[in-house]
Amino acid sequence: MIPLLLQNAIVFANIVSLMAISATLALSKTNVPNFAVATFGTIGIYISFTCIKLFGIGLYSSLFFCLIFGGIIGVVVYQLIIKPLRRRGATREEIMIATLGLDIFLIALLNIYADYLTRTFKVMARDFTLSAYDFTIVGLNGVFIVSTLFFTATLIFLHLIFTKTNIGIAMKAMGEDQFLAECQGVNTDLLCMVTWFIVGALPAAAGVFFPVNWISNPTISLFIVVSVFASCVLGGFSTIYDAVIGSYIIAMAQVLLVPYLANIVGPWILPYGFLVALLIMILTIIIFPRGLYGLPWNMIGERLQDAFNNMKRRWRFK
Amino acid sequence: MISIPGLEFFMTLIIYIMIFLIITLSYNMAYGYTGIPDFGRAMAAGAGGFLCGYLPGRLMFYMLGFQGDYLENVYLVVDRINVILGENPLLSIALLAITILSGAIAGAALGLLASLPIFRGIRLFYLGVTLLAIQIGFNTIVYHWPSFIRGELGVPVPDPFKWLTYYSSSAISPGILRSIGIIVTSGVVLSTTIFYLVSISRSPLGRVLKAIRDDEISVAALGRDVKGLYVKVMVVSYALTGAAGAIFAFYQGYVVGLHFDRVEWTFWPIAMVILGGLANYKGTVAGTIFFITLKRFIMFYKANLESILPFSPIWIESLLLGAVLILTLIYRPRGLFPERPETSLTRKEIEKMREVKE
Numbered sequence: 001m002i003p004l005l006l007q008n009a010i011v012f013a014n015i016v017s018l019m020a021i022s023a024t025l026a027l028s029k030t031n032v033p034n035f036a037v038a039t040f041g042t043i044g045i046y047i048s049f050t051c052i053k054l055f056g057i058g059l060y061s062s063l064f065f066c067l068i069f070g071g072i073i074g075v076v077v078y079q080l081i082i083k084p085l086r087r088r089g090a091t092r093e094e095i096m097i098a099t100l101g102l103d104i105f106l107i108a109l110l111n112i113y114a115d116y117l118t119r120t121f122k123v124m125a126r127d128f129t130l131s132a133y134d135f136t137i138v139g140l141n142g143v144f145i146v147s148t149l150f151f152t153a154t155l156i157f158l159h160l161i162f163t164k165t166n167i168g169i170a171m172k173a174m175g176e177d178q179f180l181a182e183c184q185g186v187n188t189d190l191l192c193m194v195t196w197f198i199v200g201a202l203p204a205a206a207g208v209f210f211p212v213n214w215i216s217n218p219t220i221s222l223f224i225v226v227s228v229f230a231s232c233v234l235g236g237f238s239t240i241y242d243a244v245i246g247s248y249i250i251a252m253a254q255v256l257l258v259p260y261l262a263n264i265v266g267p268w269i270l271p272y273g274f275l276v277a278l279l280i281m282i283l284t285i286i287i288f289p290r291g292l293y294g295l296p297w298n299m300i301g302e303r304l305q306d307a308f309n310n311m312k313r314r315w316r317f318k
Numbered sequence: 319m320i321s322i323p324g325l326e327f328f329m330t331l332i333i334y335i336m337i338f339l340i341i342t343l344s345y346n347m348a349y350g351y352t353g354i355p356d357f358g359r360a361m362a363a364g365a366g367g368f369l370c371g372y373l374p375g376r377l378m379f380y381m382l383g384f385q386g387d388y389l390e391n392v393y394l395v396v397d398r399i400n401v402i403l404g405e406n407p408l409l410s411i412a413l414l415a416i417t418i419l420s421g422a423i424a425g426a427a428l429g430l431l432a433s434l435p436i437f438r439g440i441r442l443f444y445l446g447v448t449l450l451a452i453q454i455g456f457n458t459i460v461y462h463w464p465s466f467i468r469g470e471l472g473v474p475v476p477d478p479f480k481w482l483t484y485y486s487s488s489a490i491s492p493g494i495l496r497s498i499g500i501i502v503t504s505g506v507v508l509s510t511t512i513f514y515l516v517s518i519s520r521s522p523l524g525r526v527l528k529a530i531r532d533d534e535i536s537v538a539a540l541g542r543d544v545k546g547l548y549v550k551v552m553v554v555s556y557a558l559t560g561a562a563g564a565i566f567a568f569y570q571g572y573v574v575g576l577h578f579d580r581v582e583w584t585f586w587p588i589a590m591v592i593l594g595g596l597a598n599y600k601g602t603v604a605g606t607i608f609f610i611t612l613k614r615f616i617m618f619y620k621a622n623l624e625s626i627l628p629f630s631p632i633w634i635e636s637l638l639l640g641a642v643l644i645l646t647l648i649y650r651p652r653g654l655f656p657e658r659p660e661t662s663l664t665r666k667e668i669e670k671m672r673e674v675k676e
Binding site: 033035081084085088090092093094095096097098100101102104105106107108109111112116222223225226229230232233268271272274275277278281282285286289 | 443633637
């Protein structure tokens with residue numbers, strides 16, 4: 001049986017992973033640092049909330065709508081904001097500021113929507129959880145099972161796309177050098193739209209799982225964004241696999257380590273939980289700024305092999 | 319019924335404009351001139367502001383030999399401090415100067431810490447992400463640290479402008495006198511900021527900073543210490559913002575752990591600078607005056623807007639901020655006043671030199 005705390009940690013890791021994959025894809029494929037990634041997740045939370053409260057659709061059935069609407073929002077953001085900025089040759093810093101503006105704009109819209117839901121439908125659209133809509137099977141929470149299955153399926157799907165399909169290879173080429181890819185006949189505009197569909201859909205899907213375990217409101221993204229960017233920085237903002245490893249390390253440290261430390265030093269440490277992510281991020285930047293992706297894995301492997309051989313030799317000698 | 323703003327509204331407007339001008343001008347130095355995507359500006363303002371909640375009260379508490387715990391009796395203690403400050407103009411001015419200076423030093427220290435990743439050779443984009451995250455962390459620590467400024471409860475700040483009402487006639491209201499005191503204080507800091515930044519922009523250093531923004535590698539190839547200059551700019555810029563934060567805390571008279579949030583103190587200054595035009599002080603001044611005036615009027619007419627808008631007017635500022643940032647970057651990336659080459663000599667001086675040569 002998996003302890004509840006570990007289940008929650010894995011659910012959080014899955015949520016952060018989906019968002020970190022989205023942020024990494026946006027940066028590595030379309031050269032856009034998307035600061036609104038966590039707010040895309042909040043949009044998912046409210047799509048799911050609307051499906052359940054207004055249309056009576058089940059919690060996990062709303063996953064489909066989150067994927068579709070999240071993806072559409074991603075494409076709309078690309079067409080209305082990112083594409084015009086890229087067309088006029090905006091720098092990465094300028095695009096970064098534009099996505100910050102988008103983040104603020106979307107948070108305001110979500111707040112207006114939450115007010116509207118509360119006023120019109122008399123539902124509590126702030127500080128809510130959807131835990132009542134979850135199920136349990138043999139001691140395992142539904143959110144743990146579904147989020148893990150969904151995350152695994154997504155990872156396999158993306159892996160297959162990027163390694164086995166022409167569109168994935170073209171995306172890789174676009175990420176390396178967009179102009180060169182265009183010279184080879186790659187339709188980069190279409191690929192950017194596909195990428196931004198994924199960039200919008202994944203965090204929105206993660207938004208279905210978040211309110212099952214944690215209290216949600218329109219500004220919750222302000223806290224999640226630190227974990228997401230810490231994961232991306234730890235991963236190295238390069239590949240989806242590094243983003244996933246980074247996310248799991250951050251989420252485990254945040255959900256498992258902080259309660260453990262609270263037992264030792266006292267409960268005062270609990271409000272600072274998300275600072276663990278921040279601390280890991282700062283240490284990453286100071287010690288290995290290129291993240292896990294930039295580490296010399298071959299050399300590390302050789303060193304580990306040497307150390308293992310030495311240990312084996314000593315053991316034989318004894 | 320639409321009410322017309324009175325004298326107090328315009329005094330408040332002037333104070334806000336002056337305080338935010340210090341912030342936006344110093345931000346323009348970091349982003350406009352040097353190209354540092356600094357998303358941690360609220361942290362610098364907070365360094366000065368929160369220190370204002372921590373330092374002057376405690377300083378006076380120990381100087382005057384009060385007994386007991388400062389935070390437990392903070393209202394009573396600050397009331398008694400205010401009575402003493404009201405009778406001592408010199409002590410008040412000294413306390414004001416020490417606090418603003420300490421706020422600037424705290425801001426500079428944070429600027430140094432925030433720019434440490436630069437020494438590791440990280441990309442500027444990473445620095446932006448890091449500063450945004452560090453700023454959120456900084457606010458969380460202050461908010462949850464009860465022994466600093468009592469977190470969400472906050473603390474009152476001693477009033478170093480009390481003596482103005484003590485020595486003045488009753489013809490002018492105490493509120494107006496206090497506002498005049500704040501305007502004079504922020505005027506001194508703003509004048510220093512403008513003088514310093516304009517001098518830099520007209521000096522060879524200003525041109526080096528612009529060159530770093532445009533092509534960092536070329537500047538390094540010419541033997542300039544690019545990383546060192548980044549750090550110096552961050553330190554000076556954060557110090558000025560820290561001073562502005564301290565003045566704002568004195569103006570508010572109360573500091574809470576929720577103050578100095580990222581939207582108000584980071585994103586609005588960014589929007590002001592971008593709308594006005596980068597590396598351009600005229601534009602920054604125009605952007606700041608425009609946005610602050612707009613924000614104050616929205617706040618003043620909030621009740622009237624409530625009946626017109628289909629949503630609560632508290633969200634209009636965020637909608638406006640997001641829309642302005644996006645639209646300016648798409649349609650007018652160089653701002654209202656595009657950057658122009660700044661000459662170190664005036665036109666008259668150049669003409670004079672030409673005449674001499676001829």
